[in-house]
Every structure is written in structure tokens, then in C-alpha cells.
Amino acid sequence: MEPSNPKNNKILSLQQPFSNLDSLADTISEVLACPITIEDANHYVLAYSKHTENIDQARIGTIMNRKVPDKVINGLWKNGAMPKLIDNDQPVIIPEIKEIGLGNRIAISIWKNNEILGFIWAHTGNKEYAADDLEALKKAAQQVKKFILQKLPDRKNTEQAYKDFFWQLLTADFVNTSIIQSYEKQFNIQLQDGLAIVVFRFEDEITPQIEKHAYYLSETVMQVNTIFRLFDDQDFILLVRLWKDDDTSDKIHQFISQFQEKISIQLQLTSMYGAASQIYSSAKDMTRAYEEALQGLSLQKQFPNQLDACFLYEDLGIFQWIDMLNRHRQKRQHTNKYIYKLQQYDQRQQSNLLYTLEKFLENDSNVHRTAKALFIHPNTMNYRLKRIYEISHLDLKNPHQKIAVYLELLADKLGRP
Amino acid sequence: MEPSNPKNNKILSLQQPFSNLDSLADTISEVLACPITIEDANHYVLAYSKHTENIDQARIGTIMNRKVPDKVINGLWKNGAMPKLIDNDQPVIIPEIKEIGLGNRIAISIWKNNEILGFIWAHTGNKEYAADDLEALKKAAQQVKKFILQKLPDRKNTEQAYKDFFWQLLTADFVNTSIIQSYEKQFNIQLQDGLAIVVFRFEDEITPQIEKHAYYLSETVMQVNTIFRLFDDQDFILLVRLWKDDDTSDKIHQFISQFQEKISIQLQLTSMYGAASQIYSSAKDMTRAYEEALQGLSLQKQFPNQLDACFLYEDLGIFQWIDMLNRHRQKRQHTNKYIYKLQQYDQRQQSNLLYTLEKFLENDSNVHRTAKALFIHPNTMNYRLKRIYEISHLDLKNPHQKIAVYLELLADKLGRP
DNA sequence: GTAGCGTTTGTGTATTTACACAAACGCTAC
DNA sequence: GTAGCGTTTGTGTAAATACACAAACGCTAC
Numbered sequence: 035m036e037p038s039n040p041k042n043n044k045i046l047s048l049q050q051p052f053s054n055l056d057s058l059a060d061t062i063s064e065v066l067a068c069p070i071t072i073e074d075a076n077h078y079v080l081a082y083s084k085h086t087e088n089i090d091q092a093r094i095g096t097i098m099n100r101k102v103p104d105k106v107i108n109g110l111w112k113n114g115a116m117p118k119l120i121d122n123d124q125p126v127i128i129p130e131i132k133e134i135g136l137g138n139r140i141a142i143s144i145w146k147n148n149e150i151l152g153f154i155w156a157h158t159g160n161k162e163y164a165a166d167d168l169e170a171l172k173k174a175a176q177q178v179k180k181f182i183l184q185k186l187p188d189r190k191n192t193e194q195a196y197k198d199f200f201w202q203l204l205t206a207d208f209v210n211t212s213i214i215q216s217y218e219k220q221f222n223i224q225l226q227d228g229l230a231i232v233v234f235r236f237e238d239e240i241t242p243q244i245e246k247h248a249y250y251l252s253e254t255v256m257q258v259n260t261i262f263r264l265f266d267d268q269d270f271i272l273l274v275r276l277w278k279d280d281d282t283s284d285k286i287h288q289f290i291s292q293f294q295e296k297i298s299i300q301l302q303l304t305s306m307y308g309a310a311s312q313i314y315s316s317a318k319d320m321t322r323a324y325e326e327a328l329q330g331l332s333l334q335k336q337f338p339n340q341l342d343a344c345f346l347y348e349d350l351g352i353f354q355w356i357d358m359l360n361r362h363r364q365k366r367q368h369t370n371k372y373i374y375k376l377q378q379y380d381q382r383q384q385s386n387l388l389y390t391l392e393k394f395l396e397n398d399s400n401v402h403r404t405a406k407a408l409f410i411h412p413n414t415m416n417y418r419l420k421r422i423y424e425i426s427h428l429d430l431k432n433p434h435q436k437i438a439v440y441l442e443l444l445a446d447k448l449g450r451p
Numbered sequence: 452m453e454p455s456n457p458k459n460n461k462i463l464s465l466q467q468p469f470s471n472l473d474s475l476a477d478t479i480s481e482v483l484a485c486p487i488t489i490e491d492a493n494h495y496v497l498a499y500s501k502h503t504e505n506i507d508q509a510r511i512g513t514i515m516n517r518k519v520p521d522k523v524i525n526g527l528w529k530n531g532a533m534p535k536l537i538d539n540d541q542p543v544i545i546p547e548i549k550e551i552g553l554g555n556r557i558a559i560s561i562w563k564n565n566e567i568l569g570f571i572w573a574h575t576g577n578k579e580y581a582a583d584d585l586e587a588l589k590k591a592a593q594q595v596k597k598f599i600l601q602k603l604p605d606r607k608n609t610e611q612a613y614k615d616f617f618w619q620l621l622t623a624d625f626v627n628t629s630i631i632q633s634y635e636k637q638f639n640i641q642l643q644d645g646l647a648i649v650v651f652r653f654e655d656e657i658t659p660q661i662e663k664h665a666y667y668l669s670e671t672v673m674q675v676n677t678i679f680r681l682f683d684d685q686d687f688i689l690l691v692r693l694w695k696d697d698d699t700s701d702k703i704h705q706f707i708s709q710f711q712e713k714i715s716i717q718l719q720l721t722s723m724y725g726a727a728s729q730i731y732s733s734a735k736d737m738t739r740a741y742e743e744a745l746q747g748l749s750l751q752k753q754f755p756n757q758l759d760a761c762f763l764y765e766d767l768g769i770f771q772w773i774d775m776l777n778r779h780r781q782k783r784q785h786t787n788k789y790i791y792k793l794q795q796y797d798q799r800q801q802s803n804l805l806y807t808l809e810k811f812l813e814n815d816s817n818v819h820r821t822a823k824a825l826f827i828h829p830n831t832m833n834y835r836l837k838r839i840y841e842i843s844h845l846d847l848k849n850p851h852q853k854i855a856v857y858l859e860l861l862a863d864k865l866g867r868p
Numbered sequence: 869g870t871a872g873c874g875t876t877t878g879t880g881t882a883t884t885t886a887c888a889c890a891a892a893c894g895c896t897a898c
Numbered sequence: 899g900t901a902g903c904g905t906t907t908g909t910g911t912a913a914a915t916a917c918a919c920a921a922a923c924g925c926t927a928c
Contacts, residue, residue, distance in 0.1 A: 283788075312785075322783060340851065348788055349852075350851075351849075351851035351852045351853075351854065351855040352850075352851050352854045352855045352858070353851065354855065355772070355776060355779070355855075355858070358775065358776075358779060359772060359775075362772070362775060366739060368729075370765075371700075371765055395850065396850065397850075398816070398848050398849070398850045398853070399815070399816070399850075400848075431815050431817075432768075432815070433769075433812065433813065433814075433815045433816075433857070434757065434767075434768035434769050434770065435766075435768045436768075436815070437768065437769045437854050437857070437858075438768040438769045438771065438772075440850070440854070441769070441772070441854075
């Protein structure tokens with residue numbers, strides 16, 4: 035390494051601490067001789083170099099918005115640049131994408147453990163670049179990391195305390211209001227109104243790669259504001275906050291749906307579930323919210339057909355109750371006389387009237403729909419319904435008995451609690 | 452009183468203790484110079500005099516059956532003889548009832564406190580009777596009472612212990628098996644299989660007359676075998692046992708129905724309820740059974756329309772659960788979004804879509820039936836259903852949401868627990 | 869074998885339901 | 899007044915449902 039080389043001198047200058055990110059951006063820009071943008075994990079602009087030449091449409095849009103436009107982010111995902119970036123901490127060379135007005139780029143992701151802190155983008159344009167340019171970028175990433183961790187207000191070195199507080203919210207019977215308020219100040223967060231717990235459960239073993247993608251997506255899928263998130267065994271737990279809105283529920287639904295879709299496709303996961311609690315206005319309700327989300331997950335696994343794409347606790351309908359109902363039944367060794375009679379008959383005749391009845395009730399007592407679902411003739415369906423009445427004396431026009439039977443059939447599926 | 456009068460001598464002989472009821476019957480028969488029958492509270496024959504003359508059809512039937520034929524009992528009720536008999540302890544003169552083959556009678560009931568122990572029937576036929584005959588009957592009743600209380604096996608003087616044991620069964624968390632067995636032996640009862648608790652609740656103030664009639668009916672309405680019964684405030688609580696049968700449930704239903712009908716008509720009661728538990732095979736389940744019967748009563752009062760003539764716990768259908776559901780909802784301050792939206796709209800527009808929806812669900816989602824129940828045009832009903840969907844987005848063909856709404860509407864009616 | 873039972877499917881008809889459209893009413897706002 | 903909204907009722911048609919009956923199949927019992 036020749037000390038006379040001016041570029042090397044500049045690279046050395048990257049080792050010095052910086053008082054603000056903008057001057058760091060300028061220095062990197064000088065080293066690489068091209069415009070630079072530094073973004074956080076959400077693609078919000080933290081700083082950018084003061085270049086005015088060689089700028090493309092994507093850069094203009096990004097700086098004007100103080101955030102990378104969604105169109106550009108999506109383009110980067112589709113062409114494979116983002117997946118590469120969040121899979122490792124090496125510089126990634128990204129060729130021009132004309133459709134979204136993005137010129138040639140070199141980018142690098144900034145990490146702390148398995149969590150992305152942000153990105154540096156070098157707008158290389160048509161300029162040639164050399165191996166030491168990439169080295170310089172890596173050094174720059176180190177600097178940005180230090181800066182973000184030390185200087186940015188919500189990056190104080192108190193993560194463990196934050197984590198502990200979060201667990202306390204999730205599991206403690208009662209959290210003192212003043213404690214909540216003190217944490218709100220300390221971490222500059224708001225824990226009132228529009229609060230919900232979201233839990234994703236992975237069936238695959240959790241790899242660092244899954245963690246990385248999950249952390250990234252939790253910041254980037256923008257329907258909700260993620261206040262805290264962590265991995266707990268197979269679960270990825272989030273405390274989110276929703277902006278005051280007409281259809282906050284829809285927002286959470288979209289969030290879970292998109293998160294699930296993206297991470298499943300990106301990482302080719304075999305199977306995963308996502309569920310959200312109701313929306314609460316106080317942080318004190320997070321224990322309950324956490325339970326609701328877990329209940330949602332467990333129900334989705336037990337009733338995959340009925341609860342497909344049913345992410346929200348409020349959309350569970352009767353499934354909200356059947357666990358409680360099951361416990362109650364087990365405690366009292368309760369048997370429903372209609373179900374019992376049909377079970378007996380099915381066993382004797384090798385028939386499946388009980389299953390037919392269940393499907394009938396599941397299909398809102400509609401003969402046609404049920405027959406289609408069971409691949410049988412509507413008349414067969416009618417015949418079976420007649421038999422069901424003859425055998426069990428269950429009046430299928432009496433909702434009070436009918437519903438009880440359906441609920442008990444569902445509860446039976448849960449087995450011993 | 453002249454000691455030379457042979458009749459008086461015989462009356463005096465009634466003061467002597469007797470070794471068996473038959474000889475007592477004979478003695479009474481001699482005093483009154485007519486055939487005598489002594490029955491227990493169930494109209495089973497305890498003893499009869501050995502007369503062969505002056506016997507009518509009713510007497511023959513009674514002695515052959517060892518019980519008064521139902522036809523005769525009903526006739527006595529209809530013509531007003533039985534009501535008089537169980538209203539006081541005086542002799543009652545009953546004129547001939549030809550339709551049931553009953554000749555002239557004088558009868559007297561035998562009491563302990565407010566409970567009937569049995570009856571003495573004097574078959575006077577066409578014979579004249581005098582005032583001292585009635586006196587003799589009263590003396591005889593005293594003797595029969597003594598005899599029943601002292602000599603009949605299940606009339607030991609341990610009623611308080613029996614009562615205590617019964618309350619223990621009803622309310623204790625756990626009753627030892629060996630204790631139960633010892634009581635079974637002591638009281639010569641069987642406490643296995645076909646056991647149920649029945650509770651009648653009177654809205655009128657409990658008078659001695661009501662108590663008398665209730666005790667009497669509990670022995671006489673024959674579908675069930677009453678093992679124990681007592682009054683507790685407004686409640687008449689029975690532990691009954693059912694003979695092994697195909698439709699034990701029907702039997703209890705009939706029992707409650709008939710009991711209610713008879714006592715209401717006889718005593719002109721304004722209002723009363725009756726409810727039974729499930730049928731259990733062990734006396735250990737009586738705590739639960741008692742709770743079930745009480746729950747049935749409370750639900751009948753809260754849902755008089757829906758649960759009219761629904762006496763059995765097993766027939767409650769979904770109402771079995773709504774109390775539990777209500778508690779659960781209250782605890783979590785849960786609100787159903789569909790109900791909430793309709794409530795808001797109803798309030799704003801002065802409409803009653805929520806009520807319409809409830810009736811629709813109560814009528815098994817049948818437009819015609821609901822329209823008729825609400826006295827509106829079917830098209831109006833359809834229009835409202837369309838509006839209900841537009842306002843709440845409740846899909847009326849999705850049973851999982853629909854049922855949840857209905858259950859919550861019912862639970863709402865219970866109010867704070 | 870064959871008689872009997874429980875079952876499935878096809879055919880046909882009467883009834884009920886779903887849905888669209890039009891007319892009319894009460895109420896509010898301008 | 900009148901325009902607009904939400905509502906009720908009537909009319910009409912297409913679709914779905916209920917129900918009866920007949921033919922055919924598999925299985926069991928004799």
C-alpha cells in the first residue's frame with residue numbers, strides 16, 4: 035500500500051470518527067468519486083452526499099421523499115438485488131434497472147448481529163470501479179454502523195433492557211403505568227392506541243437467514259409501525275402500532291399476508307403461520323394480546339381449512355370460544371346426545387352421517403353446497419339428512435340445538451386439553 | 452262417654468299399639484263396620500281389612516294391583532276429593548263416583564308436619580255413619596302415623612341425618628364413596644345409575660299448602676322415583692332416580708311437565724319453573740347436577756320465549772354455554788365488530804337492524820319465517836339483510852361469523868354476571 | 869339363490885327462495 | 899316546495915329447495 039496514493043489516504047480518512055452522517059457520506063463520496071446515499075433498515079434516508087452530477091431518477095425520488103420509493107424497492111427485490119444484500123454483508127453490484135429509473139449501483143448492508151441497521155448506496159453510474167473501491171465501502175459500512183449504534187437516538191446500547199421490558203409486557207400479570215411511561219420516554223416510543231401483538235410461527239428451523247429477512251421485512255412492510263420484535267424459539271413476536279385509521283384491521287391483515295408471502299417466496303419456506311391479537315389502546319393489555327395471537331396460531335394449525343388466511347383474532351368467529359368450550363366439556367365429561375347417537379350408528383353401519391352433518395353445518399345448512407363439497411348427489415344429501423333426523427332426532431331447523439352440535443363437533447377435534 | 456258402649460270400647464282399642472298394619476286395618480274395620488284400606492303417600496296399599504262383602508270395583512282393582520289404579524286417582528282429583536284430602540287432616544266424605552267404580556267413601560290423610568305419610572279409606576258403601584265414626588278415623592290416623600314412622604323401614608327417625616346427607620351431596624365438593632355406601636344401606640336406597648336433580652322454583656310465596664301438594668305430587672307423579680326432596684326458600688329440590696329405560700330423558704320431561712301443570716292448576720299459582728340436570732350414574736355428580744338444574748332455571752327466566760318447556764339441561768343447546776361465554780367476554784371487555792357497527796347505525800338511524808338480525812338468526816336464517824315473526828313483508832326482510840351486510844360486512848352465509856354474532860347477542864342479554 | 873335393508877342416483881313436480889325493478893312513503897336539508 | 903335518502907311493499911322471473919317415487923347397487927341373513 036503506497037502512502038502517496040491519494041485514494042488510499044482518503045480510505046484512511048474513513049477510519050476517523052465523524053460528527054455527523056452527512057460528512058461521512060461526503061467522505062465516502064470523495065473516495066469512490068460518485069454520489070452516495072445512506073439509508074436505515076426501512077430505506078429512510080439517513081444522509082446523502084452533496085453531489086449534483088450523475089444523478090438518476092431513483093436518487094432524485096429517494097432524496098425528495100427522504101425514503102426510497104416503493105416502486106424502486108420492489109424493483110430491487112424482483113431483480114434479486116435486495117435478497118443478495120440482506121443475505122450477507124458484502125458489497126453487491128447492481129446493474130441499471132431502466133424501468134424504475136435506477137442507474138448502476140454498488141450497495142452494502144450494515145449489520146449488527148443478525149439485524150440490518152441500514153444500507154450504503156454508491157451511485158456509480160457509468161464510472162469504472164476497482165477492488166479497493168469495494169474495500170472502501172466495507173470500511174465505510176463499519177463507520178456507519180458505529181455511528182448508528184452510538185449516535186442515533188433509538189440506537190442506544192440498551193437493547194437488553196428494551197427486550198426485558200417487552201417480555202414483561204407480554205407475560206407479566208400487571209405492569210405499572212409509571213413504568214410504562216418511563217420506558218416510553220426512554221425509548222421515544224408511544225404505547226397508547228392502536229397496539230397489537232403479531233406472532234409469526236415458522237415450521238422450518240430458524241436460521242440466521244430467516245432472522246435477517248424477518249427483521250428486515252418487519253421494518254419494510256409498511257402497513258404497521260413495528261415498536262418491538264424478537265425471536266422466541268420458532269416464533270417471531272412483534273408489538274406493532276397502527277396509525278389512527280378507519281380500517282386498522284385491514285392494515286394488520288395486509289401486513290401479515292404480505293410478510294408471509296414475501297418471506298415464504300424469498301426463502302422457500304415449507305410452512306409458516308401468522309396471527310394478530312385484537313387492537314388495544316393500553317400497553318397493559320399486551321399480555322392478553324399475546325395470548326390471543328398464540329391462540330390464533332394454534333387454531334390455524336388445528337383448523338387449516340376453516341381458518342385459511344384468518345389472521346386476526348377478531349375474525350376467528352366461533353373459534354374464539356371452542357377452546358374454552360372444550361375445557362368445559364372435558365371437565366364435565368359432557369356428551370351431546372345427538373352426536374352420541376350418530377356416532378353409534380356410524381360405527382354399526384360403517385356410515386359417516388356425523389361427518390355429513392358436520393359438513394352440512396359448516397356449509398351453512400345449504401344442501402347444494404354441502405353436496406358439492408362432499409362430491410355426492412343432492413338427493414343423497416337429502417336422504418342422509420332425513421336419516422340423521424330419524425336416528426338422532428336432531429331438528430335441523432332449530433338453531434339452538436344445531437349450533438350446539440356444531441360447536442361440540444369442533445371442540446371434539448381439539449382433543450384433551 | 453259410656454264404657455258400656457261396645458263401639459267406644461273398640462275405639463279405646465285403637466289406642467293400643469299394633470304389631471302389624473293389617474291387624475290395625477281389621478280393628479278400624481270393626482269399629483266402623485266397613486272395609487278399610489290403608490295406603491302410603493303414593494297410593495300403594497300398606498294394609499287392608501279382610502272384609503269380603505260390600506266391596507266395589509275400585510277396591511278390587513286397588514288390592515289386586517297393591518296400588519290404587521291411576522284411573523281412580525285421576526277421578527278423585529277431578530271431582531275434588533284429593534285436593535280436600537291433602538289440604539287438611541280432617542276426614543273427608545267422598546260420594547260415589549260411578550264412572551270409576553268407586554262407592555261411597557270416608558277418607559283421612561295422615562301427616563307428619565307438612566308431609567303426607569298416607570291415607571285411610573273407609574268403604575262406607577250405603578251404610579250410615581255417625582260423628583264418632585269420624586273421631587275413630589282420626590284416632591286410627593294417629594295410630595297409622597305412629598306405625599309408619601316407627602315400623603316401616605324407610606321411616607326411621609333419622610330424617611335430619613338424611614336431610615344433611617342430601618345437602619352434602621348437593622353442595623359438598625367431594626363426598627366419600629364409603630359414606631355414600633353407608634347411607635345407601637342405612638336408608639335402603641340406591642344411589643347409582645339414573646340419578647338426576649330436579650328443581651322447581653315457585654314465584655309465589657311458599658305456603659304450607661304448596662309444600663303439601665309438592666310433597667304429594669313428587670310421590671305420585673310416577674315417571675320417576677323420588678329418593679329425596681326438600682324445600683329451600685323458593686326452590687323445591689328433588690333427587691330422583693330413573694328406572695333403566697330407553698328414554699329416561701322423556702320420563703323426566705313428563706314428570707316436570709305434569710308436576711308443573713297439576714300444581715299450577717290445583718293451587719292457581721301465578722308462575723313457576725322446573726328444571727332437571729343431566730342423568731348421572733354416581734351420587735358424586737350431584738353437586739354438578741344441582742348446578743345444572745339451577746342454571747336451567749335461571750336460563751328459563753332469562754329466555755322465556757326460547758326456552759319454553761325446555762326442562763332438561765341436555766335440551767338447553769347453546770344456552771348451556773352462554774353464561775360461560777358472557778363471563779369470558781366481560782373479563783376481556785370484548786366487543787364484536789359486526790354488532791358494534793349495527794348498534795352504531797341503529798342509534799343513528801333509529802332503526803332496528805340488530806334486532807332484525809337476531810330474529811333472523813333465531814329463525815335459522817329463514818327469511819320467510821323471520822318476516823312472519825316480525826310482521827313485515829319478506830322483501831322488507833331481504834332489504835334489511837342487504838343493509839345489514841352493507842353496514843357491518845357480516846357475511847350471512849358464513850356460519851363461523853354468524854354463529855359468533857348470535858351467541859354474543861344472547862350473551863349480551865345476560866348483563867353483568 | 870333370494871329376500872330385505874340401507875344406500876345412491878335419476879326423474880319429476882310443487883313450493884320456496886333469491887333477486888331485480890318499480891312505486892310509494894316519511895323524513896331531512898336546502 | 900323539491901330533491902335525496904332510507905325504507906316498505908308489490909310484481910315478476912330465475913334459481914334453489916323439498917319431496918315423492920322408481921331403479922339399481924352392495925351387503926347380510928336365511
